[in-house]
Amino acid sequence: MKTFSYVNATNEKEAVAALSPSTRDGHGDALAAARSGHQPSKVPIAGGMDLLGLMKDYIVSPDRVVSIKGLDQTIASGDGGLRIGAAVKIADLAEHAAARKMYPALVTAAEGVGTPQIRNMGTVGGNIMQRPRCWYFRNEEFNCLKKGGSRCFAVDGENQFHAIFGDGPCHIVHPSSLAVPVIAYGGRFRVAGPNGAREIDAGEFFQMPNANLYGENVLQPNEIVTHVILPAPGQRSASYEVRFKQSHDWPLAAASVNLVMSGSTVKSARIVMGAVAPIPWRVQAAERMLAGKTITEGVATDVANAAVAGARPMTGNQYKIQIARTAVKRAVLAAGRA
Numbered sequence: 295m296k297t298f299s300y301v302n303a304t305n306e307k308e309a310v311a312a313l314s315p316s317t318r319d320g321h322g323d324a325l326a327a328a329r330s331g332h333q334p335s336k337v338p339i340a341g342g343m344d345l346l347g348l349m350k351d352y353i354v355s356p357d358r359v360v361s362i363k364g365l366d367q368t369i370a371s372g373d374g375g376l377r378i379g380a381a382v383k384i385a386d387l388a389e390h391a392a393a394r395k396m397y398p399a400l401v402t403a404a405e406g407v408g409t410p411q412i413r414n415m416g417t418v419g420g421n422i423m424q425r426p427r428c429w430y431f432r433n434e435e436f437n438c439l440k441k442g443g444s445r446c447f448a449v450d451g452e453n454q455f456h457a458i459f460g461d462g463p464c465h466i467v468h469p470s471s472l473a474v475p476v477i478a479y480g481g482r483f484r485v486a487g488p489n490g491a492r493e494i495d496a497g498e499f500f501q502m503p504n505a506n507l508y509g510e511n512v513l514q515p516n517e518i519v520t521h522v523i524l525p526a527p528g529q530r531s532a533s534y535e536v537r538f539k540q541s542h543d544w545p546l547a548a549a550s551v552n553l554v555m556s557g558s559t560v561k562s563a564r565i566v567m568g569a570v571a572p573i574p575w576r577v578q579a580a581e582r583m584l585a586g587k588t589i590t591e592g593v594a595t596d597v598a599n600a601a602v603a604g605a606r607p608m609t610g611n612q613y614k615i616q617i618a619r620t621a622v623k624r625a626v627l628a629a630g631r632a
């Protein structure tokens with residue numbers, strides 16, 4: 295691992311200052327670095343579950359690591375919803391009484407992350423911001439498109455866990471299990487940067503590779519996520535994840551469903567799929583099919599078919615279409631029973 299300096303930021307102001315380019319770096323250093331495909335020289339660390347692996351493998355080699363463990367670690371009520379600090383541990387989110395009652399789709403996703411050890415170290419902000427799992431990206435020997443190279447090795451290579459939506463040019467799937475239900479619930483991210491704080495709709499936060507090849511979201515290198523803000527949920531919601539033999543690995547496909555009900559009829563729905571595209575994949579055509587319906591096995595099947603209708607698998611991941619279809623169907627049925 296490359297030698298680096300360490301700054302322990304005790305609040306968001308200190309964190310942003312420590313992540314911002316100094317005069318010595320030259321103006322706009324961090325932004326220019328990201329745009330040119332090189333990693334920024336200053337990076338935040340929360341639980342370190344992802345970042346330390348990236349550093350040990352020389353995928354990220356910062357000069358300065360800024361600890362943001364001191365950010366808000368509370369979950370507070372407000373405006374009918376919850377405000378979750380970025381430094382909240384995934385395990386604490388999974389066990390939070392109000393979160394369990396109000397946001398079962400999010401808690402199911404939190405409970406499914408990795409192992410108890412990972413959930414006890416990993417934070418909500420770090421989970422949202424974790425980098426892709428593509429094995430070519432994670433291997434320093436492969437200078438792929440995302441690292442400034444000229445080709446995507448997954449296209450002709452091992453792509454069984456890659457995207458079935460999105461059409462490239464990079465075919466990662468977004469790794470965050472929590473981002474999927476956050477979007478289904480219509481959540482927002484509060485972000486702090488040198489010009490103050492702003493809130494970003496979670497559905498607008500993640501970016502496709504054709505908009506941002508070197509990163510996965512709109513965050514600038516000197517900005518941090520400080521909170522996840524969830525509005526009041528619909529009356530019924532659920533997530534369903536399919537994993538390889540129920541291992542601790544990331545899901546092969548996932549779906550979160552959030553339903554606003556009028557009696558036993560769906561008034562409006564949000565359906566988001568995970569692990570199928572470079573961003574959490576919202577399927578509005580499928581959502582519209584649920585409006586005005588009572589949830590039955592047949593309705594759930596039709597909605598699930600609609601959700602995967604536009605899938606374009608790669609050479610080795612055709613099987614993911616059926617898995618994604620199943621995830622959507624079971625999430626819809628589970629929400630219907632909730």
Ligand SMILES: Cc1cc2nc3c(=O)[nH]c(=O)nc-3n(C[C@H](O)[C@H](O)[C@H](O)COP(=O)(O)OP(=O)(O)OC[C@H]3O[C@@H](n4cnc5c(N)ncnc54)[C@H](O)[C@@H]3O)c2cc1C
Nearest residue numbers: 340341342343344345408416417419420421423471519544
């Ligand atoms: C075996 C294994 C299985 C796993 N399974 C799953 C799974 O099923 N689902 C899933 O979603 N995840 C899974 N994970 C990933 C794990 O959840 C993440 O690595 C962890 O949540 C990252 O959180 P952290 O606090 O440790 O982040 P860190 O490692 O500290 O940071 C991760 C990245 O985010 C940046 N960052 C951290 N916090 C912020 C912030 N507040 N604002 C801006 N940038 C920030 C860091 O610079 C870094 O690039 C698994 C991990 C392992 C090792």
Ligand code: SF4
Nearest residue numbers: 428430438446464465
């Ligand atoms: S999918 Fe993306 S990260 Fe993986 S090899 Fe292709 S360009 Fe690189």
